[in-house]
Amino acid sequence: MKADPAAVATGVHFIDGNEACAEGAIAAGCRFAAGYPITPSTEVVEHIAKRFPKLGGVFIQMEDEIASSICFQGAIWGGMKAMTVTSGPGLSLMMEHVGLAAMTETPSVFVDVQRGGPSTGLPTLPGQQDVMQVRWGSHGDYEVIALAPNSPQECFDHIITAFNLAEQYRVPVFFMMDECIGHMLGKVRIPEANQIDVRERKFTERPPGQYLPYEIYSGDQPEMVRAGMGYRIHTTGLTHDARGYPEMNAQAQDKLIRRLCNKVLDHTEELTLCESDQIDGSDVTIIAYGITARVAAYAVEQARQQGLKVGQLRLITLWPFNDRLIRDVAQNTRSIIVAEMNLGQMVHEVRRAVGDKVPVHLIDSAGGAIIEPETILAKIKEVVS
Amino acid sequence: MSDAPTNSTPTNPVEKLLRMERIPHIWCPGCGVGTSVNCFARALDKTDIDYDNLHVVSGIGCTGRVAGYVNVDSFHTTHGRAIPFATGLAIARPEAKVVVYSGDGDLFAIGGNHLIHAARRNIDMTVICVNNFTYGMTGGQVTPTTPYSAKATTTPYGNFEDTFNLPNLVESCGAVYVARWTVYHVRKLIKSMTKALNTKGFSFIEVIAQCPTLYQRRNKLGDGVMALQYYKERSTVQNGAPTVDVGLDYQSDIIVGEFVDKPRPTFMDKYNTRMTEILGNKFVPYEGVK
């Protein structure tokens, strides 16, 4: 399917990441959003609130993020494409419903414009401290998909990816922006609608009576329906069988939870979006994501001008984490620096994947200001010397 | 279960609504939740609602299990959050009737904030609250409806907090239809449920029901039959009673009836009106998923 030409704001715009994210969601077919204001994410829903009434969409400002994060799931089961948008404290409130979306296999998009935490922390300043929370924040074992854009253009492009992946995998998909990317103004080229691939929700073709909402008929995904199609489905956050009925015992749990995890993990390669540059034969490779990767690119350029052999890997897909990708980097470089705006989150994943093959260094930050290119350059020099 | 004839036409209205393959249910002998479901099935039968366009949403609790037994599109959500889920569903499905069926703790303790806002917004849904004065599912703790002095596991010396008067609270927040019955009043409850189901906007029914296993037993109030006897002897029907006067005390008289019936535009009515006024022909109303 292609995007709806009546909705897509085709053209070249000078807008910030938050607005680009809103426009991308619209292009992806999102017509319902529930949210609660929170800096630095609010502009996303403000823009949505302005645009939706002209597009047959509905935005509702809920009473809190707990409500927002389940209200949009109600709309999804009603057949709409929908999202919720938040930042740190709101994300914390949403955690129970991340688990619900994982358990009920609801194709849901959570936009998280990250700020410094914990608690109220730094409302107006950036951080990358939610990376582990989106992965582990809800109780129990589950898998999610998380993408980190690094420019307003990518906010547009990859929120569409996020919606498409949500439909394909039926999992919570996190769109991990940060204050810098959200408020960064930049040129955003919005293509013609017929250039934008949109994945429609695929409803079952089986007739009622020959369909179970959580049966695997082919592949590793159940087939979806929406309320009102005559299938009389039941969904529950309880451990359930193929009918969606509660079945609470260790065997049913094992079967369901492994399937929910594996339907993501088994597709890690297809889900991996990244950019790598001059890693082979480098003395050091920088691994970063989001705004930090953007800064790192500048530092890497400086280092290369000074004759240093520096590679770069920018992760766009944060979850599922691709161990193979990181091991390949470790094969071809002499050392790794992970730079991230937290006190060390993804570095644990990198270290786990690399083992003791090459040393893995960390440039950390408690958040509040982007990591300066000089800091990265200095670390590169320190590591290669 | 599986050897039940599949080609027979069910004549029992309750059977028509239930997922018969899930019976027996989890409710204790003498519990009032099942009676309320029986009334709900009969009420539905008296409406023109197409079962394919009826959606039942529950939170978590004994009453929260209702969604699992009704043979319609049904959603068992999280504790306290049935209403916000139903809000999204009701907006997405303007042609559907959305019913929230849950317990007093689910709707008024953990879910209280959502309830007052859905009533304020006049979201098009019917909320059925089974008030058993306790947290059934978790073993009999105190709730915002446990009367003064009643014992619960977390108020072993008797409850000392004040309670919510549910009809009054819901009316204050803007509900268009408010009623209260006990599970003794099955005919009147059916009538009220029928009315609520046929009402546009946020309608609310409090169903007072016994929990013999926890509330009755801990307070030495006898079994389910004794509870029904109390409901019979101490209830007075006062349709139109001011809701401020219908608060409940421990084993007090119970005022039941239809208290509020005053329609007003729903959330989507107001959305459409406002956007049409301001945006004119630039407004594209949401008309349901095609």
Ligand SMILES: Cc1ncc(C[n+]2csc(CCOP(=O)(O)OP(=O)(O)O)c2C)c(N)n1
């Ligand atoms: C977030 C969360 N907190 C607590 C619980 C545990 N819990 C399950 S049901 C319930 C209370 C149910 O009481 P009520 O809503 O009155 O319904 P009843 O069981 O009496 O019908 C509680 C506290 C939960 N499931 N989720």
